[in-house]
Amino acid sequence: MKTLLRTLPLAVLLWLVQSASVFAVDDVAATKHNLASTQPTAGNIRTADTAFVCGFCHSPHTEAGGPAPLWNRTSPTGPYTMYTSATMDMTAAASPASISLACLSCHDGTVAFDQLINGAGSGGYNAGGASQGWAFTDGTSAVANTMPAGVTNLGTNLTGDHPISVTYDPTADTAFVALATVQASSVQLYGGSEDQVECASCHNPHEATNPTFLRVAIDTLCTTCHIK
C-alpha cells in the first residue's frame, strides 16, 4: 500500500481523499443531528448548555436494554397508528420496533430533546429521563425543546409514512429484491435475522452527505428494495 501511495500521482491521491464514495466518513457534528453548542449551521436547532453531540442519543453509561446501542433517551409511549394497506403482503409489527422508536423519541414530537437518562457532565444520571432544563435556539431566537410542527414531526399517526417494522420477505411479494442482495447493499436491515425495515434502513442518523440523511441517493434508494 505504501509503495502504491508513493507512486500514485498527486491528483489521483487528492481525488481518492475527496471522493465520498471511496472514503465515506460519518460526521454527525456537521448535521442537523448536532443539537449541541457546536452546531455549525445558522438556523439549525441547538443549545448552549452542552457541547456533547452524541449525548443527545447515546451515553457511555446508561440504562440496559434501550432501543438502540447505549441509548440515552426516554422512549415515547405512543400509541401509534401504523401504516396499513390492502396490498401489503409482508408482516408488520403492531407498534414501532426499537430502532424506529429511537427516532420517534424526537420525531413524534412527544419527548423533549433534553429528556436524557444520563445528563452531560459529573452526576446528572436520572433513570426517569427527565428534562435537563436546557434552553434551545435556532441560533437567533428561542425555540421549543420538542420537534417543531411540520414535515420533521411525524406525530403518532404513521399511516402517511413508509411502512416500518416490516419483516422484509420477498417470498411474500415477488416485486422485491432478494433479501441477501438488500443485506449486501447500502440500506440497513435490523433485528436478529437482519430482515427488519426501520427508519434507519433508509436514513443514517450520523451522516447527511445525501440530503435528509439518506443512506442511498434518492434516485436509486427505492429500487434497492422494490422491483419497479
Ligand code: HEC
Ligand atoms: C440523533 C441521534 C444520534 C446521534 C446524535 C448520534 N447517534 Fe449514534 N446512533 C443513533 C441511532 C438511532 C443508532 C441505531 C441505528 C444504527 O445502528 O444505525 C445509532 C447507532 C450508533 C452506533 C452503533 C451502530 C454503528 O453505526 O456503528 C454507534 C457506534 C454510534 N451510534 C455512535 C455514535 C457517536 C460516537 C455519536 C456522536 C459522535 C453518535 N452516535 C451520535 C442515533 C444517534
Ligand code: HEC
Ligand atoms: C435527539 C433528537 C433526534 C433524534 C433521536 C433523531 N432526530 Fe432526526 N432530527 C432532529 C432534529 C432536531 C432535526 C431538525 C428538525 C427541524 O429543524 O425541523 C432532525 C432532522 C431530521 C431529518 C431531516 C433532515 C433534513 O435535512 O431536513 C431526518 C430525515 C431525520 N431527522 C431522521 C431521523 C431518523 C431516521 C432518526 C433515527 C434513526 C432520527 N432522525 C433521530 C432530532 C433528532
Ligand code: HEC
Ligand atoms: C423506505 C425508506 C424510508 C423509511 C423506512 C423512512 N424514511 Fe424518512 N424519508 C425517506 C426519504 C426518501 C425522504 C426524503 C423525501 C424527499 O426528498 O421528499 C425522507 C424524509 C424524511 C424526513 C424529512 C422530511 C423533510 O422533507 O425534511 C424525516 C424527518 C424522516 N424522513 C424521518 C423518518 C422517520 C422518523 C422514519 C421512521 C418512522 C422514516 N423517516 C422512515 C425514506 C424513508
Ligand code: HEC
Ligand atoms: C429497505 C427496503 C425498502 C426501501 C429502500 C423502500 N421500501 Fe417501500 N416497502 C418496503 C417493504 C418491505 C414494504 C412492505 C411491502 C409489503 O408488505 O408488501 C414497502 C412498502 C411500500 C409501499 C406500500 C405498498 C403497499 O402495498 O401499500 C410503497 C408505496 C413504497 N414502499 C414505496 C417506496 C418508495 C417510494 C421508496 C423510496 C423512497 C421505498 N418504498 C423504499 C421496503 C422498502
